[in-house]
Amino acid sequence: MSAYQDALISIICPVYNAEKTVSKMIESVISQDYKNLQLIIADDKSSDSTVETVERYAEKDSRILLIKNKENVGPGPSKNNAIQYAEGEFITFIDADDWIEKGAYSALMSEQRSSEADVVVMGYIQDYLEKSGELKYSVEVLPPKLSGDETAAQVFTLLDFHKIYSFCCTKLIKASLIKENGIEFPPIMHSEDFFFNMSLLPYVNKTATVTKAFYHYIKPASVTLTSSDYIPGYYELSNKR
Numbered sequence: 001m002s003a004y005q006d007a008l009i010s011i012i013c014p015v016y017n018a019e020k021t022v023s024k025m026i027e028s029v030i031s032q033d034y035k036n037l038q039l040i041i042a043d044d045k046s047s048d049s050t051v052e053t054v055e056r057y058a059e060k061d062s063r064i065l066l067i068k069n070k071e072n073v074g075p076g077p078s079k080n081n082a083i084q085y086a087e088g089e090f091i092t093f094i095d096a097d098d099w100i101e102k103g104a105y106s107a108l109m110s111e112q113r114s115s116e117a118d119v120v121v122m123g124y125i126q127d128y129l130e131k132s133g134e135l136k137y138s139v140e141v142l143p144p145k146l147s148g149d150e151t152a153a154q155v156f157t158l159l160d161f162h163k164i165y166s167f168c169c170t171k172l173i174k175a176s177l178i179k180e181n182g183i184e185f186p187p188i189m190h191s192e193d194f195f196f197n198m199s200l201l202p203y204v205n206k207t208a209t210v211t212k213a214f215y216h217y218i219k220p221a222s223v224t225l226t227s228s229d230y231i232p233g234y235y236e237l238s239n240k241r
Contacts, residue, residue, distance in 0.1 A: 001027065004088070005111065006036055006190050007036065007064050007088065007089040007112075008037070008038060008086075008087060008088035008089055009034070009036065009037050009038070009088045009089075009090045009091075009092060009105055009109070009172070010037075010038045010040060010086035010087060010088030010089075010090070010091045010092075010175065011029055011037060011038065011039045011040065011092050011093070011094055012042070012079055012082040012083065012086065012091060012092070012093050012094075013040070013041045013042070013089075013093070013094045013095065013096055014038050014042045014044060014075045014079050014082070014095075014096070015037065015042065015043050015044065015046060015050050015054070015096040016043070016044040016045070016046055016072070016075075016078075016096070016190055016234030017046045017047060017048045017050060017148050018046070018048075018052070018096035018097060019046075019048040019049045019050045019053060019103050020097075021096055021097040022041075022050055022053055022054060022096050023053060023057075023217075024099050025094060025096055025097070025098060025099050026039070026041075026054070026057050026064070027099075027108045028099035028100045028101070028102075029041070029094065029197070029201055030057070030061055030063065031102060031221075032102060032103075032104065032105050032106070033102060033103060033106050034101075034104075034105035034106040034109060034212075036065050037065055037088075037105065037209065038063055038086070038087055039064045039065065040065045040067065040082045041054050041064065041065070041066050041067070041082075041096075041237065042067050042068075042069065042079065042081055042082040043066065043067070043068045043069060043089065043125060043200055044069050044072050044073060044074065044075070044078045045068075045069055045071060045072040050096075051066070051068070054066045067081065067082060067084060069081065074188070074189055075185070075188070075189070075192060076184075076186055076187050076188060076192040076196075077185070078113050079093065079185050079189050079192075080184045080185055083178060083179070083184075084205040086104060086175055088120030088175055088232060089174070089176075090109075090172050090173060090175055090194055090221075091172075091174075091175045091178060092105075092108075092168075092169070092171060092173065093168040093169045093171075093172050093193075094169050094215075096219075097218050098169065098215065098216055098217055098218050099216050099218075100214055100215050100216065101214045101215075101216070103214065104122065104149075104167040104214035104215065106173075107122065107210050107214065108120045108172040108210060109120060109172070111128060111208050111209075111210050112172060115148060115206065115208040116206065117128075117148070117206045117207055117208035118173070118174050118177055118203075118204045118205055118206050118207065119157065119166060119171055119172065119173050119174070119177075119200075119206075119207045119208075120141070120171070120172040120205050120207070120208045120210060121143045121170055121171050121172075121207065121208070121210070121212070122143050122170050122171075122209070122210040122212065122213070122215065123140065123142035123143055123164070123170065123210070123211065123212055123215070124135055124140075124164070124167065124169070124170050124213055124214075124215040124216070125139070125140050125141070125169060125213045125215065125217065126137050126138060126139040126140075126141065126214050126217050126219055127216050127217065127218050127219060128219045129218065129219065129220055139195035139215065140213045141162065141163055141164055142156050142162070142211050142213060143158075143159060143161055143162055143164045143209040143210075143211060144159075144209065144211075145209060145211055146156070146158070146207060146209050147204055147207060148207075148208060150207070152201050152202065152204060155204070155207045156201060159207075165194070165197060166191070166193055166194040166197065167193055167215075167216070167217075168196060168197065169193075169215055170202050170215050172196075173200070176199065177200060177203050177204065181200075181203050181212070183199045183200050183203075184196070184199070184226075185197060
């Protein structure tokens with residue numbers, strides 16, 4: 001039986017001009033049935049009311065920690081900065097425009113306790129929105145059930161085939177793996193999660209999965225299944241991947 005039954009989970013969220021969505025993200029985290037949480041919000045020099053909104057929540061809930069970047073550095077370095085403040089035995093991530101269903105962290109910790117895995121992966125739901133902000137349709141993505149005996153290469157292949165490997169927001173990770181091995185996000189604006197996970201992979205002895213989707217990954221109206229926003233350097237990033 002794992003020693004992490006009442007483990008603290010540090011949830012890291014980089015934010016930048018997220019005044020329209022940050023409240024829903026925060027509410028989805030602090031309303032979880034698993035209460036032993038630390039929500040670290042790293043503001044990347046927002047110019048809207050994001051900081052004021054987060055401060056109002058932090059005044060009411062001591063589990064929320066707001067840190068402010070001295071300059072705009074992007075999501076990767078923002079997450080690296082926040083990791084320094086993580087006090088939990090486990091670390092996970094959430095984006096400011098996304099939200100998570102109740103029961104997510106209790107399900108992840110239940111699987112970790114039974115499997116004693118270094119990393120636990122859950123499913124996610126891509127919510128595609130209308131221009132009005134109303135939900136247009138959703139696509140559920142679930143990880144495969146793992147036996148626990150897979151090699152690192154097999155874990156990568158299975159999860160990547162199911163289009164779930166790249167995301168950090170769907171993973172509960174032992175904090176010691178990140179901190180003791182100096183794993184960091186690269187200073188790029190796209191695919192930073194993938195390269196973080198690849199750097200972490202050699203140190204992961206066991207991965208487990210929760211075959212249920214809790215995380216809502218929001219796709220704005222301009223993004224469809226067959227098109228997406230232009231991403232500078234995407235060709236080079238794809239080649240590197």
